[in-house]
Amino acid sequence: MTGRERGTVHALRRFNRSLLLRSLYFGDRQSRQELSAATGLSPASVGSVMRELIDEGIVIEVGSVESDGGRPRVLLRVNPAHGHVIGVDVGETRVRVELFDLAMTERAKADYPLDRHDAEVVTARMLDGIAAVLKDGGVGAGSIIGVGIGVPGVVQREPEVLVDAQTFGWDRVPLERLLRAGTDLPLLVDNGANTMGRAELWFGSGRGTTGAVVALIGSGVGASIISGDAGFPGASASEFGHLVVVAGGRTCRCGNKGCLEAYVGAEAILDRFAEAGGIIDGGADQESALAAVSHDDQGTGVLAETVRYLGAGIGSLINLLAPERVILGGWAGLLLGDRNLDAIRAAARLHSLRHPFATTSIELCRLGPEAVALGAATLPVEQFLTG
Template structure:
């Protein structure tokens, strides 16, 4: 029993040392010992093991001590120890990328989502990943694993997608299917959960404990981090913001934009905005065009956009009142119109919320899903990087 406990303590201490190096690099052995309150000899032994295992590099000397002693050798985390594949499966496109352990994207590709069969989708995904690895000359053993975001309610334990309207999936065993094509570990989750993990790791939510990420595209979904932990809900459906009801009168006659879509996304999502404008002017238009028409002074566009954004803002106000987050980050296609809509949203938030909350547009572009998927893998995979 003593041997078992000693081994566990050693593993915990090694993880703490590595985390300290990642958080405060470049840093010396002596400073690590001070920060995490472990003896210098123990820290030195653990650091030597981390160097031998290529988790850590020595990078030169730091400042000498006040008494003029020998300059300490600094240490830095080695983000090239392994690489992660990040995948974002959307209803229109599939994004694929490779990152290092710091989330730096080393390779990126995308392809249209095959509409015929899921076999075609996974075969294309497999060939894209293989070509990416080959092109970068990465040995297979250096692929740590893969994170995958999908646009639907996902049981992350069993790997089932309960419902993904954009892909036509219901109770789909995506984990079982992926196992046919990939032999390294992978983890799957809802794309907005993946989004909020990416924001927390490398985006606007970095160094914040309570974050809401709202993706406004064809539909509307959100990811929630509370006290640094992703909140998925009892049945993995937390954050289904598109099902919020923000207008009692319109809710009586509400018709979903697509089968399975909720009230809010059917009046404030990208497709809904385009559809409402199309009905008014009897000409097919998309959300981006509606916002352009709004800026040009179109009365119809103003009515459509104002109605959609008012309901979206009420949904955001409800989130702030219930969860009191530090920041709400807007992503997805419609968030590109943030400069146009932010004043209207902030006015409504001031009116209806008990506390102020920072509202921001995501800083990520098309690579958002890839970074988030890499963050998902690091969060779920049991390794020395986890504390």
């Protein structure tokens, strides 16, 4: 056999392995016969790859079902205990770190407040969190397949991982290099809106869709454009928060004027509320203060105005991208959407073309504010499934 032939055979076997692992991971328990039907691979190919995966401890047998006149069919699944992954959410007000098994069951969690965004401070919190979840979860570093990290801003991966996060004051911060001072674990870094989008695509409101936009609204505003399906996802971050909705309007944290974030980001809502004469409890944190405003804006009209701006932003997304779904998430997005989703839909309809709006649903994130960390943890899982 020539080198090219050996390479082709190896690549084909790797593809088959990845295809079967993905099918088994997202399809839960399946027999070899079901895997053959789902993937189009021959029973012989499925049997060969499954023997290999069982020998490696990646796949386990979990019972059987009766077949039509033949022997019972053995059911298989990916072994949740084969390894663990860590997801990190770097937010504006805290760093959250979570440990999961391969079934994405949470095993430990650590949460650290952030009052400064210096790269060294944020990095220290991340390393503290990684160490804490390993200890609390009773897991050794050798069990960790990888650490996924969701960060604000733009991530550049070549020649090294660099992060530009204007609201943090980060300009080409060498995040992976900083983390390497405290960990040797495999690291994968992506935009936080993207990781939330991946979580929704794999486990939440995005399941079953081939195209969606996940809007992440917290202190700031971002979005992830997701495509494909859970088995072969694609995601790209967009600067949704810096879509201009008012020419020459309020000054945004980015320095420009009239950005959507300057009207619907949590910090901006509270600023506008105070400017309109609303009274905020001086001892309340940002989340508690926004929760109070979302229930009662004290007659300022700020809440209704926020809904209109958010609807206009979503309408622009619908006109530009015609997604199957727009999913509203982030802690502030969920606070706003919980009581005002119908009003947000109505505002989006007013700012959308009739046909794309009719084919787009607007929904809330199902996974809650922890979706960013969960989605970050899917980064090493994706790499593991790909082989």
